[in-house]
Amino acid sequence: MGSSFRMEPVGVVRLEGEKAHIEIYPPYIDALLGLEDFSHLMVFWWFHQNDTPEKRATLRVHPRKDPANPLRGVFATHAPMRPNLVALSFCRNLSIVKSRIFIDGIDAFDGTPVIDIKPYIPVEDLAPEGVSVPDWV
Amino acid sequence: MGSSFRMEPVGVVRLEGEKAHIEIYPPYIDALLGLEDFSHLMVFWWFHQNDTPEKRATLRVHPRKDPANPLRGVFATHAPMRPNLVALSFCRNLSIVKSRIFIDGIDAFDGTPVIDIKPYIPVEDLAPEGVSVPDWV
Numbered sequence: 001m002g003s004s005f006r007m008e009p010v011g012v013v014r015l016e017g018e019k020a021h022i023e024i025y026p027p028y029i030d031a032l033l034g035l036e037d038f039s040h041l042m043v044f045w046w047f048h049q050n051d052t053p054e055k056r057a058t059l060r061v062h063p064r065k066d067p068a069n070p071l072r073g074v075f076a077t078h079a080p081m082r083p084n085l086v087a088l089s090f091c092r093n094l095s096i097v098k099s100r101i102f103i104d105g106i107d108a109f110d111g112t113p114v115i116d117i118k119p120y121i122p123v124e125d126l127a128p129e130g131v132s133v134p135d136w137v
Numbered sequence: 138m139g140s141s142f143r144m145e146p147v148g149v150v151r152l153e154g155e156k157a158h159i160e161i162y163p164p165y166i167d168a169l170l171g172l173e174d175f176s177h178l179m180v181f182w183w184f185h186q187n188d189t190p191e192k193r194a195t196l197r198v199h200p201r202k203d204p205a206n207p208l209r210g211v212f213a214t215h216a217p218m219r220p221n222l223v224a225l226s227f228c229r230n231l232s233i234v235k236s237r238i239f240i241d242g243i244d245a246f247d248g249t250p251v252i253d254i255k256p257y258i259p260v261e262d263l264a265p266e267g268v269s270v271p272d273w274v
Contacts, residue, residue, distance in 0.1 A: 005144045005183055005252070007221040024212075028220060030196040033210035037271035040263060044223055046142055059167040073170035075161075075254040083165060084144040084252045086181055086223070090260045115142070115221045117212040122268050123227045126177065128259040134174035137258055 009113035011099075013045065013106060022101040022114055029099050031117075040120035041093045043106060046113045047085035055081045069136045090120060146250035148236075150182065150243055159238040159251055166236050168254075173233045177257035180243060183250045184222035192218045206273045227257060 010031075011024040022043060024032060035041070050056070058081040063069040074082040091103035101117070147168075148161040159180060161169060172178070187193070195218040200206040211219040229241040238254070 031210040034213035039269040073168040076171035122265040132176040
């Protein structure tokens, strides 16, 4: 089943009141060049509070912790418990000042480790009218 | 700057001619329950061929390896060289048979390790008319 992979945080989520930004760590600041040209970003982060063997072994959940939702495999949900604790948020890119990327908000905690940033480039196939999801969503 | 994180592959990309599927490894098959209800998936994989210290230390590239494109930080591109080698593909979910997720295609190699699967749920803010990208895209 192959070897394991190692990741180092490249930054951290910072929340202050209603303001949110990503603080990129000094060794990675050069990787930001040109990011200001994109209106939207994909922020990849790590559900670090769930980085335990037990939570990573959780394969089925009731989505949104609501027992009224059907039991589902974690790959069929965005649940914060999954074998690899990768999280993804789509954010509006408000401004970039040195090491800080100011965004419109993010569903993460202050102090959450960030593992990657990519620009959001529209995907043709994903127009909402062509996408189907189950009722519980 | 925090500790590092460890990931195990949960599956592998399989390409045969024009057909593509994700083979999920036996310990993770239970995590697929309900995935068949979604038309589109986000497949997270690892640029494993670039998992060297040199490539992970590459912070700026000419996008698409085209010297005519401006030098850009890797966080402003989808380049396969970046500090954490996380890749994301949006795929159409054609069918799921036991451990296999058949998809319409993926920009990865046969044998590429898969690290996570999430359903694609439309994001309201991402209508193409509201998203801006630079000319080189």
